[in-house]
Amino acid sequence: MISTIILVLFYIFSPLFLLYLCHNYTFIKKIGAVIMAYALGLLLGSSGLLPKGSLQIQDMLNTITIPLAIPLMLFSANIKSWMRLAGKTTLSMFIAFFAVVSTVVAGYLLFGSGDPENMWKVGGLLVGVYTGGTPNLASLKLMLDVDNEIYLVTHTYDMLIGAAYFFFILIVGQKVFGLVLPKYKSYGISGEQEMMEISSKEPFWGLLLTKNRLPLIKAFGLSVAIFIIGGATTLIVPESSQMVVVVLLITTLGILASLIPAVNKLPKTFDLGMYLILIFSISVASMVDFSKMTSVSPDIFYYVGFVIFGSLLLQVIISMFFKIDTDTVIITSTAMICSPPFVPAVAGALKNKEIVISGLTIGIIGYAVGNYLGYIIANFLHGL
Numbered sequence: 137m138i139s140t141i142i143l144v145l146f147y148i149f150s151p152l153f154l155l156y157l158c159h160n161y162t163f164i165k166k167i168g169a170v171i172m173a174y175a176l177g178l179l180l181g182s183s184g185l186l187p188k189g190s191l192q193i194q195d196m197l198n199t200i201t202i203p204l205a206i207p208l209m210l211f212s213a214n215i216k217s218w219m220r221l222a223g224k225t226t227l228s229m230f231i232a233f234f235a236v237v238s239t240v241v242a243g244y245l246l247f248g249s250g251d252p253e254n255m256w257k258v259g260g261l262l263v264g265v266y267t268g269g270t271p272n273l274a275s276l277k278l279m280l281d282v283d284n285e286i287y288l289v290t291h292t293y294d295m296l297i298g299a300a301y302f303f304f305i306l307i308v309g310q311k312v313f314g315l316v317l318p319k320y321k322s323y324g325i326s327g328e329q330e331m332m333e334i335s336s337k338e339p340f341w342g343l344l345l346t347k348n349r350l351p352l353i354k355a356f357g358l359s360v361a362i363f364i365i366g367g368a369t370t371l372i373v374p375e376s377s378q379m380v381v382v383v384l385l386i387t388t389l390g391i392l393a394s395l396i397p398a399v400n401k402l403p404k405t406f407d408l409g410m411y412l413i414l415i416f417s418i419s420v421a422s423m424v425d426f427s428k429m430t431s432v433s434p435d436i437f438y439y440v441g442f443v444i445f446g447s448l449l450l451q452v453i454i455s456m457f458f459k460i461d462t463d464t465v466i467i468t469s470t471a472m473i474c475s476p477p478f479v480p481a482v483a484g485a486l487k488n489k490e491i492v493i494s495g496l497t498i499g500i501i502g503y504a505v506g507n508y509l510g511y512i513i514a515n516f517l518h519g520l
Contacts, residue, residue, distance in 0.1 A: 139187035147197055150176060151414035170270060171295060173414045174288070177421025186422065194419045201416040202274050203366060203382060206507075207359040207390035208409030209271055211399050213500045215391070224460050225494045228468040229501065231454050232447070236266045236472060237513055239446040244517045246442065247435040257282045258436055260514025261290050262443050268506025269475030269499070271409065274416055275387075276510045279380045284423045286436070293440040301444050302474055305466055306485045313452055313462045320463035320488060343411060348404050355405045362389045380511060387507050444473060467491045471499035 154172045158165045164172065180186065240259050248255035257280045264272035273294075277287045343352065366386040370378045393399045448469050455465045463486050470482045476499030483492045 140189060140193060143187060143190055143193055147415055147419050150418060151411055154414065169414055170417055173417035174421045177418040180418070181422035191423070194423050197419045198278070198416060201412040202278055203363045203386050204359050205271060205409040205412035206275060206383070206386050207362045207393060208355060208405045208412070210387070210390035210504060211355060211394050211402060211405040213391065213394040213504060214400065215395060225464055225468070227458060228455065228460050228464050229498045232451050232468045232472045233267060235447040235451040235454065236443065237263060237509070239443045239450060240513060241517065243439045243442040243446070244520070247439045248517070250435045251433045254283065254286050255435070255439070256514055256517035258286065258290055258439060259517045260510045261287070262440065263513045264506040264510030265294060266443060266447065266473050267509055268502040271413055271503060272506030272510060274413060275383050275507050279383050279507070279511055280514055284420055288421060290436055290440065293437050297441045297444050298474060301448070302478065305470060305482060309466050310462055310486055313465060316456055317452065317462040317465060318459055320461040343404055343407055351402045352404060352408055355402045355408065358393065358399065362386055362393065365389065383507055384511070387504070391504055448473070463488050463491050467495035468498055471495045472502055475499055
């Protein structure tokens with residue numbers, strides 16, 4: 137009993153230690169809290185220190201953290217700003233969605249035959265993570281009942297190949313794509329929302345500030361209420377569809393709650409949601425069986441690489457015909473493939489602050505639709 141309590145406390149509070157390291161050590165901050173969480177989970181899982189009954193605890197945490205995190209990460213979404221996207225930016229967003237979905241389908245046809253039992257699920261994961269981000273990846277793991285080993289391998293390849301993509305975009309993307317795409321035309325607007333919490337220089341750290349405690353308690357309470365409403369559907373929905381219905385309903389309620397000004401203005405709700413994602417990351421990584429990981433198909437590596445760089449190439453080709461400028465294409469792709477927190481860094485490298493707002497907005501739209509789209513495409517692939 138005591139060992140079980142210690143394990144639960146470890147899962148809940150160990151992210152604080154990781155955030156402390158990220159806050160105080162630059163090289164760890166560059167690695168990122170999510171990667172550190174996976175590393176800590178893998179270390180715990182292979183240490184032999186897990187007590188008997190740990191699997192039930194891990195399953196419980198995995199089941200609870202994601203449904204609680206989703207509303208928190210959507211509360212700060214500004215849906216009104218979605219409607220203010222410029223025409224070319226909106227078009228670029230839809231092209232990016234089309235490019236991701238198309239390459240996921242094409243990649244499944246190329247690489248899916250080696251492991252048909254799992255690759256359709258991987259396709260759903262890739263749609264989720266490359267239209268939204270890690271929260272969508274984690275949500276779809278639950279919705280599609282993805283094996284822990286498959287999930288971790290997919291996310292590991294995503295981080296490795298995604299890093300190569302990011303540095304390519306950061307270093308030479310503007311020069312390369314500028315050869316075939318028009319140059320960005322300035323409209324003289326300022327990045328008034330650049331300080332959105334998801335782009336802050338010290339993500340997570342504001343969770344510890346005294347002034348944010350009461351607002352975050354309110355936000356967490358609302359998230360719990362939404363979770364209870366979503367969970368209540370399990371009483372009337374068939375067991376095979378329960379997790380899908382719960383996650384999609386919670387996503388929808390989170391979006392609707394963001395329309396309430398008092399909820400939308402609560403500080404650091406996105407960061408609190410990401411803290412729960414860190415708990416999930418440590419927990420799911422500690423469940424991994426390395427002996428099973430060695431048997432995972434290398435086709436997943438090719439699949440991930442094909443989708444990342446294939447979608448970028450397809451997006452550029454289509455954008456040529458619609459004469460969408462270089463910076464808009466790059467920031468749209470970054471928001472999709474890397475997620476919103478990377479937008480300010482890329483905008484800075486492009487020396488173009490005007491695209492920050494549109495990039496963040498596109499990324500948040502991706503968070504909102506990623507669960508729906510990932511689930512739909514996964515089942516489409518399964519039916520092929």
